[in-house]
Amino acid sequence: MDKPRIAIFDFACCEGCQLQIVNLEEELLDLIGVVDVVEWREAISNQSHEYDIAIVEGSITRPEDEKRVQLIRTRAKILIALGACATIGGINKLKNNFPLDYVKKCVYGKDAGKAHLNTDQTKAVDEVVKVDYYVHGCPIDRREFTYIVRCLLMGKTPEIPEYPVCVECKAKGNPCLWDYDQLCLGPIIRAGCGAKCPSSGFRCFGCRGYVDNPNVDAARDVIARYGLNIENLKTKMVLFGSKKEPTNI
Amino acid sequence: MSGKLSINVHHVTRIEGHANIVVNATDGKIEKLQWQIPEAPRFFEVMVRGRNYEDIQTIVSRICGICSISHSLAAIKAVEKALGLEVSEQVDKVRILMHYAEQFQSHILHIGYLAVPDFFGVSSVIPLVAGAGDVVKTIIRLHRLGNEWSELIGGRTTHPITLRPGGLTKIPTEQQFRQLQQQLKKSMADLKTVLNAVLSVAGNIPDFERETEYVSLRQDTPPTYTFYHGDIASTDYDGVVAVDDWKTVANEYVTDQSTAKWAKWHRDCYAVGALARFNNNADLLSPLAKDFAKSLGLKKGCHNPFMNTIVQLVECAHLVETAVELIDGLLVDGLKQEKVIKVKPKAGRASGCVEAPRGILFHEYEFDSKGNCVAADICIPTNQNHANIQKDFESLVPQIIDHGEDAVRQKLEMLVRAYDPCVSCSAHMLDIKFVK
Numbered sequence: 001m002d003k004p005r006i007a008i009f010d011f012a013c014c015e016g017c018q019l020q021i022v023n024l025e026e027e028l029l030d031l032i033g034v035v036d037v038v039e040w041r042e043a044i045s046n047q048s049h050e051y052d053i054a055i056v057e058g059s060i061t062r063p064e065d066e067k068r069v070q071l072i073r074t075r076a077k078i079l080i081a082l083g084a085c086a087t088i089g090g091i092n093k094l095k096n097n098f099p100l101d102y103v104k105k106c107v108y109g110k111d112a113g114k115a116h117l118n119t120d121q122t123k124a125v126d127e128v129v130k131v132d133y134y135v136h137g138c139p140i141d142r143r144e145f146t147y148i149v150r151c152l153l154m155g156k157t158p159e160i161p162e163y164p165v166c167v168e169c170k171a172k173g174n175p176c177l178w179d180y181d182q183l184c185l186g187p188i189i190r191a192g193c194g195a196k197c198p199s200s201g202f203r204c205f206g207c208r209g210y211v212d213n214p215n216v217d218a219a220r221d222v223i224a225r226y227g228l229n230i231e232n233l234k235t236k237m238v239l240f241g242s243k244k245e246p247t248n249i
Numbered sequence: 250m251s252g253k254l255s256i257n258v259h260h261v262t263r264i265e266g267h268a269n270i271v272v273n274a275t276d277g278k279i280e281k282l283q284w285q286i287p288e289a290p291r292f293f294e295v296m297v298r299g300r301n302y303e304d305i306q307t308i309v310s311r312i313c314g315i316c317s318i319s320h321s322l323a324a325i326k327a328v329e330k331a332l333g334l335e336v337s338e339q340v341d342k343v344r345i346l347m348h349y350a351e352q353f354q355s356h357i358l359h360i361g362y363l364a365v366p367d368f369f370g371v372s373s374v375i376p377l378v379a380g381a382g383d384v385v386k387t388i389i390r391l392h393r394l395g396n397e398w399s400e401l402i403g404g405r406t407t408h409p410i411t412l413r414p415g416g417l418t419k420i421p422t423e424q425q426f427r428q429l430q431q432q433l434k435k436s437m438a439d440l441k442t443v444l445n446a447v448l449s450v451a452g453n454i455p456d457f458e459r460e461t462e463y464v465s466l467r468q469d470t471p472p473t474y475t476f477y478h479g480d481i482a483s484t485d486y487d488g489v490v491a492v493d494d495w496k497t498v499a500n501e502y503v504t505d506q507s508t509a510k511w512a513k514w515h516r517d518c519y520a521v522g523a524l525a526r527f528n529n530n531a532d533l534l535s536p537l538a539k540d541f542a543k544s545l546g547l548k549k550g551c552h553n554p555f556m557n558t559i560v561q562l563v564e565c566a567h568l569v570e571t572a573v574e575l576i577d578g579l580l581v582d583g584l585k586q587e588k589v590i591k592v593k594p595k596a597g598r599a600s601g602c603v604e605a606p607r608g609i610l611f612h613e614y615e616f617d618s619k620g621n622c623v624a625a626d627i628c629i630p631t632n633q634n635h636a637n638i639q640k641d642f643e644s645l646v647p648q649i650i651d652h653g654e655d656a657v658r659q660k661l662e663m664l665v666r667a668y669d670p671c672v673s674c675s676a677h678m679l680d681i682k683f684v685k
Contacts, residue, residue, distance in 0.1 A: 012291050013314075014311050014313045014317070015314045015315070016311075016313070016314020016315070016317060016407045017314065018314070019315060020406070020407065022358065022362065023392075023396055023406055023407075025389045026389060041260055043362065043363075043373055043374070044373035045366075045373060046373075061291070091296065091311045092291055092296075094296035094300075095291070095296055098298070102295070103292050103295045104292075106292070106298075107295065111503040114503070116505065116508060117290065117503075119290060119292065138311065138408065139406075139407045196404070196405055196410065197404070197410045200404035200410045200411050200418055200419050201411070201418030201419045202404065202410040202411065202413070205307055235300075236304070239304060239307065239308065
């Protein structure tokens with residue numbers, strides 16, 4: 001079999017997820033041995049329009065970027081969304097909580113009307129084109145990335161956790177951060193990160209997105225037990241969980 | 250040269266973010282010469298509005314995947330100042346060590362993976378594996394050290410999770426600090442390997458000079474080659490400017506060729522980054538870093554922008570040597586378990602500044618009485634370099650216009666990479682008016 005051709009593209013983001021691929025260090029050299037990287041602007045100078053797998057990092061925030069990702073979709077057999085900006089819109093969706101005119105005026109002042117400064121609502125990649133696989137997180141976990149790529153190369157479907165961060169956090173024996181006055185989103189956010197933040201004493205802020213069927217009642221119980229309500233939780237959910245339309249915050 | 254010359258590099262490769270180079274010339278006469286920034290802007294100053302003081306660094310860390318620690322630290326410094334919090338000496342030292350980790354990681358990434366392929370005349374680091382495998386392995390080892398160092402202190406390699414306003418959620422144990430110190434000592438030999446590799450291709454570094462203004466932090470008490478504390482200094486100015494007055498330095502403005510704002514101070518452009526720090530503070534480098542600078546022929550007052558990459562290597566030597574001392578200091582004092590200072594929110598406004606790997610970085614926030622952010626303003630190093638890059642283009646291209654399209658394109662790309670631009674950063678953070 002020919003080596004699959006992989007191309008990596010970036011849209012509105014911090015490029016930190018691509019950096020995690022670079023951070024594979026020697027393993028990256030192994031990976032490059034089994035695939036053919038035909039385009040990756042941040043790391044190599046080659047460019048190509050022919051590829052089998054497109055890895056897309058970043059959110060879609062402008063009409064011209066929608067067109068670009070649609071073109072990438074037509075060229076790729078498989079499209080992978082890389083990192084929170086691509087999988088759920090991530091932190092970029094905070095912008096959607098404000099009217100677009102206000103957003104532009106705040107940043108560019110009297111120059112806000114200039115054509116090249118145009119911006120649209122932030123969208124996750126799957127709000128524009130079909131996404132085949134998701135690598136969650138901000139940033140992605142590089143072990144999960146290589147696991148997913150390995151599965152694809154072997155023709156298997158990767159299994160991504162369908163349970164909340166609390167499960168991994170409890171298994172690690174961490175003290176619950178709710179006991180330390182931190183509004184932790186562990187009860188409703190998808191695991192797979194190894195509860196990295198709570199293990200360092202920092203609340204989960206939801207970068208992997210909500211678990212498919214969050215146990216909302218259990219989450220309400222937890223909130224109530226600490227004398228808080230859902231409005232308090234929403235002030236934290238909005239960081240990575242904002243919507244296409246203004247979230248009620 | 251007769252005939253038409255037309256260069257249009259759409260999205261320069263091996264840099265962070267999206268940027269274009271456009272050169273049009275006929276019979277040696279330049280008609281258009283532009284450094285363009287088409288990066289999608291992200292509007293972070295708006296994103297932080299209404300958010301609580303404790304969420305600010307989590308949001309703005311996402312400005313940049315390479316310098317997330319610098320953004321987090323600049324934000325934390327501003328937030329703590331606005332809330333009147335003063336952290337302990339131990340917290341301050343551990344944060345500086347965390348900041349060093351990022352400088353080191355970012356510099357090695359830039360030298361080894363992004364810039365050096367140009368010196369060897371190849372398209373990326375990958376072809377170098379065959380010809381210069383040992384050097385590549387050394388670079389990988391150093392890059393991994395930078396990441397492990399960040400992870401140990403910041404909780405992970407990118408977007409740190411141990412930083413909170415008022416302290417740190419966790420600090421490494423004495424044993425972990427000792428292990429890190431051992432690794433740092435060992436890395437000095439690896440840095441020398443990289444130094445020798447750079448010396449072997451030093452002849453490929455273009456000989457180009459253009460006098461400009463260099464702006465960076467300077468710390469006089471105690472005298473330190475600083476990345477973290479101090480005031481704003483310039484090679485065009487005898488005194489220093491307080492961090493809170495950074496807007497009198499940056500003077501940002503909008504230009505049609507960029508979604509990122511540009512900056513100017515005493516001239517029509519200024520430069521920030523490793524070369525700026527060196528030109529302001531070189532006499533304060535560590536002994537090993539001074540040796541590196543000497544063998545590379547670097548002297549204070551260097552006006553060759555291509556040397557920025559080389560100064561980054563000198564800084565790596567400084568970072569490693571100084572980090573070993575910092576760890577000694579922490580261990581001699583004895584590590585203390587400290588709680589994050591409990592915050593009582595209040596209204597306030599303040600600026601925070603650090604040297605990001607690419608140069609001086611300013612964050613400013615204003616909070617209401619509940620500690621919610623009402624306004625923000627952030628000024629990124631690469632913004633401050635954009636005008637300087639354009640002026641370098643204007644000076645360099647007439648000197649090399651006869652060398653043909655390929656040579657001109659290659660030199661300009663190389664020049665851009667030497668600045669180690671972080672375009673995502675620069676287009677993500679722009680000026681904002683404080684609306685009361």
